[in-house]
Amino acid sequence: MSPTTSTCPTALRESIAQLEARSNRMRRDVIRMVHAAACGHPAGPLGMAEMMSVLYFHEMAVDPTQPAHPMRDRFILSNGHCCAALYSTLARRGFFPAKDLAQFRKFGSHFQGHPHLGALPGIEMSTGSLGTGVSVAGGMALAAKVDGSPARIYAVTSDGESQEGQPWENATAAAHYGLGNLTLLLDWNGIQIDGRTEDVMNPGDIGAKYAAFGWQVIEVDGHEIQGLIDALAEARADESRPTLLACRTTIGKGVSYMEDIPDFHGMAPNDEQAIQALRELGDVSPEDLNHEKPAHWTE
Amino acid sequence: MVASPRMDRTAPPPVKQEATRAAYGRALEALGHQRTDLVVLDADLSGSTKTRVFAKSFPDRFFNIGVAEMNMAGYAAGLALSGKLVYCSSFAMFAAGKAWEPIRQSIAITNANVKIVASHAGLTVGEDGASHQMLEDLALMRVLPNMRVIVPADSRQTEAAVAAIAEIDGPCYMRVSRAATPILQDLPSFELGRADVVRDGEDIALITCGVEVAECMKAADLLAEQGIDALVLNAATIKPLDDVTVAHVAQRCGRVMTVEEHQIIGGLGEAVASSLAQSGVAVPLRLHGMKGEFGQTGPAKNLLDHYCLDAAGIAAEVQSWLAS
Numbered sequence: 127m128s129p130t131t132s133t134c135p136t137a138l139r140e141s142i143a144q145l146e147a148r149s150n151r152m153r154r155d156v157i158r159m160v161h162a163a164a165c166g167h168p169a170g171p172l173g174m175a176e177m178m179s180v181l182y183f184h185e186m187a188v189d190p191t192q193p194a195h196p197m198r199d200r201f202i203l204s205n206g207h208c209c210a211a212l213y214s215t216l217a218r219r220g221f222f223p224a225k226d227l228a229q230f231r232k233f234g235s236h237f238q239g240h241p242h243l244g245a246l247p248g249i250e251m252s253t254g255s256l257g258t259g260v261s262v263a264g265g266m267a268l269a270a271k272v273d274g275s276p277a278r279i280y281a282v283t284s285d286g287e288s289q290e291g292q293p294w295e296n297a298t299a300a301a302h303y304g305l306g307n308l309t310l311l312l313d314w315n316g317i318q319i320d321g322r323t324e325d326v327m328n329p330g331d332i333g334a335k336y337a338a339f340g341w342q343v344i345e346v347d348g349h350e351i352q353g354l355i356d357a358l359a360e361a362r363a364d365e366s367r368p369t370l371l372a373c374r375t376t377i378g379k380g381v382s383y384m385e386d387i388p389d390f391h392g393m394a395p396n397d398e399q400a401i402q403a404l405r406e407l408g409d410v411s412p413e414d415l416n417h418e419k420p421a422h423w424t425e
Numbered sequence: 426m427v428a429s430p431r432m433d434r435t436a437p438p439p440v441k442q443e444a445t446r447a448a449y450g451r452a453l454e455a456l457g458h459q460r461t462d463l464v465v466l467d468a469d470l471s472g473s474t475k476t477r478v479f480a481k482s483f484p485d486r487f488f489n490i491g492v493a494e495m496n497m498a499g500y501a502a503g504l505a506l507s508g509k510l511v512y513c514s515s516f517a518m519f520a521a522g523k524a525w526e527p528i529r530q531s532i533a534i535t536n537a538n539v540k541i542v543a544s545h546a547g548l549t550v551g552e553d554g555a556s557h558q559m560l561e562d563l564a565l566m567r568v569l570p571n572m573r574v575i576v577p578a579d580s581r582q583t584e585a586a587v588a589a590i591a592e593i594d595g596p597c598y599m600r601v602s603r604a605a606t607p608i609l610q611d612l613p614s615f616e617l618g619r620a621d622v623v624r625d626g627e628d629i630a631l632i633t634c635g636v637e638v639a640e641c642m643k644a645a646d647l648l649a650e651q652g653i654d655a656l657v658l659n660a661a662t663i664k665p666l667d668d669v670t671v672a673h674v675a676q677r678c679g680r681v682m683t684v685e686e687h688q689i690i691g692g693l694g695e696a697v698a699s700s701l702a703q704s705g706v707a708v709p710l711r712l713h714g715m716k717g718e719f720g721q722t723g724p725a726k727n728l729l730d731h732y733c734l735d736a737a738g739i740a741a742e743v744q745s746w747l748a749s
Binding site for chain 1: 464485486488490491493495496498499500501502503504505506507508509526527530531534535
């Protein structure tokens, strides 16, 4: 596919009200997906809903009818365990039918427990081993720079992932090569599997660290849509260096019993919990947990 | 498979020597003229790995990633998945060892078009000692799905291999060496997946690769003086291994010894053992190489002698086996 024979992907620039609705829809998807699978990571994706909505429905130039367009923006979910958010986003953006989300983590499905390149249109990279995705994002940004392509590279990373070494190798290289087309969004929720990051292995002020590496760092409320939109515009405006959006988030956001609770980092809700979550999120039939029903994904 | 004729040894020409890494640098620069999509990465060892030869001609397509081999693997994947043909190099210890997990997660899983050309492998890195003598890289790379593993025998075969793997869409690991080694006469060019009989014989098949091919050729000369007729098979592709030729030489000679500057666990030797077993060829087999120990410091020549991986040591190993 050549850019000369097809329309370049464009950003949707949806309204704030639309993006809020997108975020709510994603949260309901996540609850149904993880409950259907009876395993997985529900809370992290809930905390990423606004970030993902703003990226795919406002910021990024992607086109589900041309998923391999060379000029497309790329997204890598470096904290790959939060892929329920990515799968929901891609479905809602039109890369594949939303009812397929019920197959999350099921045997024989395309929805692996961590993103797998080639399994689904729109997946740009296999991730799951923390630290690898941000590094590949750097390589993609370098490739776009070599080619003089307008494509921008986005990745979500996390505070837990920042305990790995490889992200800091990337932080050095991306600054060295002035990868102004690279934007990382830090899902800074203070929680990892074993507990609170400050107790497990305190990563300190991650934003300050990136700034010290030579990045533009913008601290934002990761649930405040206008702030995310503005910060992404600032990132675009600085062509000389990569940008970190240090997004302060609450894990489990939107579901009262999950908010800021480490236990739900990697544990699926039971039936009762799923019903409560769906009710809190305004699902029209929260008691119906037969997730195979297409209506649950279309209403 | 047709065995090549024996070399005429009545008037040996002076043996020219060159390190395979030098041929790599030259071939990479040549490839740069043909392939505008070629991008080369190194991790602060471009002078040693010889990627600097490419860098001088194509500074806009060479990127030094610094002392960060994991990140080099990640950048290589990102570039390749954006449509680039990527060659990346460091010492084998770091290129394959330190970066193994990113190679698995970002290059092998995605079948990214990355060629990892790792230099200073094996004992022949010499004085740098055990920390730098990578004796486990073939094992680490063989086990990865999608990964091809190549160990060219001399500088001419290296040049051919550099060009050949550019035509393959997917990851390859190629091992080159620090030490200057003989440029072999009558060596067929490189073809992925093909092993070549470089000396015919009928008493024992020496299956080998890399710098050990020249040592096995000399060992065969020594064995000939003892009336032992050794065949030498250059298995320049460890994976996919040339199972047909391996079975053929085993059946022809009725006895096989593998020779490699690598641990006998996981390397060429076990690849041959597995191949023969699965081909149903039951012949006496001995794996010769590093037997579960790390190396030590010293000139390459002394190390090969100490671990019986020079011609005399290989010949002695064969003789003692046949006598037992």
